[in-house]
Amino acid sequence: MPAPGRAIDTWPGEVGDLTELRRIDLAWNRLAELPASIGGLTRLVTLRLDGNRLTGLPPEVARLRALREIHLDGNALDAFPRALLDLPGLTTLSLYGNQVAELPADLDRLASLRHLAAGGNGLTSVPDAVWRMTGLRSLNLAENAITEIPESIGRLRELRMLDLGHNRLARIPEAIGDLVNLTDYLYLSDNGFTSVPSSLGRLRRLAYLNLTDNRLTDLPGSLGDLAGLVELRLYNNRLTALPESFGRLAALRELHLRGNRLAGLPSALGGLRELRVLDLRDNVLTRLTDAVGGLTALTHLDLRNNRLRDLPEALAALPRLEKLDLRWNKLDGHPAVLDTLRERGCAVLL
Secondary structure, three states: OEOOOOOOOOOOHHHHHOOOOOEEEOOOOOOOOOOHHHHHOOOOOEEEOOOOOOOOOOHHHHHOOOOOEEEOOOOOOOOOOHHHHHOOOOOEEEOOOOOOOOOOOOHHHOOOOOEEEOOOOOOOOOOHHHHOOOOOOEEEOOOOOOOOOOHHHHHOOOOOEEEOOOOOOOOOOHHHHHOOOOOOEEEOOOOOOOOOOHHHHHOOOOOEEEOOOOOOOOOOHHHHHOOOOOEEEOOOOOOOOOOHHHHHOOOOOEEEOOOOOOOOOOHHHHHOOOOOEEEOOOOOOOOOOHHHHHOOOOOEEEOOOOOOOOOOHHHHHOOOOOEEEOOOOOOOOOOHHHHHHHHOOOEEEO
């Protein structure tokens, strides 16, 4: 039964008679409550109620024994709906953007759960039950007020995606390196930590790593072991240098470093043959290494607001460069390499 975004403010009465229903989508309506009769939909598999005005769920939800997915993002739930704990077959539970101040201590009763999203709720801590849910494939706890993640996170070895961004974490546990099946992405942005553990380098299948908006002053050389990394975001930290080991990130396509304190780049960076995007805006670069000429797949290079006075001729060796942004530097004269790039069709902004 699909009816998303229809401005419905009451549960359709006829639904209770449709006992064979397997899927209901009433997302983005104005529902403030669900009727007790929902418990009669015993064959329901998927229930989508995102973007309504629900403050709770009726206890009869516990009768939906066939339910596998429930989506409740963007409602007004002020407590975890206990009836959900009686649904042992539930695989997906999404509660993002509610007012659930704490998760239940017995959440691990949901032994089949594979995907849990509880971000944007104001959580200050995470119960031990979450770290016992070893079948989880994705865990989203972003945009809360969590101050600590224990070493027991290392038990969640089936995780493919983990989002701990926009919290108040002062440190990342060493055991995060035990999550060797992380393949999709790891978000650790906008916390308060000043370093990351070297164990992060064990996540060799990880494709996307976000460490932006923290207080990082340096990085462990082990990050160069992230052989599967395609995109790395490090902007708005306090980095003054990059490890030479970054040159081993052979699969990397995007490297975002704006808003740091980088005065130079390691020559090993020229070995990133797959790199398409390099963002170095808002640093303190005084020169570019000639090794930049090795970035033969590069299409976009952002050097805005640095301290560059000249440019290496090696830039002319970048056959795919489409855009070079040099605004808010003060170059001495007009480097000839700029004309070469423009003649080839590269957009050069000064």
